[in-house]
Amino acid sequence: MSRGFVKEDDQEEVPFVAPRADLPEGVINYVTQAGMDALLAENDQLIAERDSLDITDEKEKRIATNHINARLQLLNNRILSAKVVDLSKQPQDEVRFGALVSLKIGNEKKLQQYQIVGVDEADISKGKISFISPIARLLTDKKVGETAVLQLTKEDRTFKVMDIVYPT
Structure with a gap:
């Protein structure tokens, strides 16, 4: 039947569903x-x-x-x-997926901790960042004592790896 013969109030609303966290194709x-x-x-x-x-x-x-x-x-x-990802099989001395990393950011005295996790797990308020985030990509393969530099428009931000732990 043509849609022209259907009353408007008979048409169901298509529910809007917000997409999940972005995971790029591939x-x-x-x-x-x-x-x-x-x-x-x-x-x-x-x-x-x-x-x-x-x-x-x-x-x-x-x-x-x-x-x-x-x-x-x-x-x-x-x-x-x-x-x-089996975190026990990650190289324990390098920052990889699943690592809980303690960082000294710039000149801040207090260390920050972030765990590199999947896109659906990421929650910055809980210290969990997605493995596809710029900071996670920057830190991947770093070891304790190494520094990563994030280039921002007004300044560069340095992240020094102070500790790496893989939660069990």
Whole structure:
């Protein structure tokens, strides 16, 4: 049937689903085991949320279900593409994926700690940066005592590696 013969209020709204964290085309979706566990827990939570929807209006329930299903599809694509990195097999004396790095940034006295993680795990407020971020790329392969320089428009920022630990 032509869309011209359908009442406008019969057309369902397509739910907007915000995209997941950016993972450039062709880049392997590396995750830590903790990151994979979080993705699987998020999957379980979304399924439980969908299964327990308590909406009596059929249209609203269908829209809510479609929204959750769309989020699940994006999430499941990430889970299927995820490659868990065994942190115990990383070179313990170099900054690589999964490393918890203590850094002296510029002239600051206090050390900063960042863990290099997958794109879905990254959360700067928790000290977790994505492995594709400029700082992570800059620090990769560095050893304790080595310095990396990030060139900014107004100044250069130096990062001196003070310690490298791979959480278990």
